[in-house]
Amino acid sequence: MSFVVNCDDQAEIDRYWTALLQGGSAEQCGWLKDRFGLSWQIVPTALTEMMTSPDRAMAKRASDAMMKMVKIDIAALRAAFAGTTGK
Secondary structure, eight states: OEEEEEESSHHHHHHHHHHHHTTSEEOSTTEEEOTTSOEEEEEEHHHHHHHTOSOHHHHHHHHHHHHTOSSOOHHHHHHHHHTOTTO
């Protein structure tokens, strides 16, 4: 069984991440296991918008950035989506 928590901002992501991670373990792409072994994915609602963008290059950049993350960083996702990372 796993759960997805959609968050509106980075503060909400950070709050859920910190609380659920206590006694658990972090995984890739916003996933973690809590102290009871339940899996959670903590994701921003903005990710859905990015991933469903009609501009497939922008969506791919966001997807590629997310795949490299453990805890999701909204600012880094938005930068990747816009193509402004490293500039």
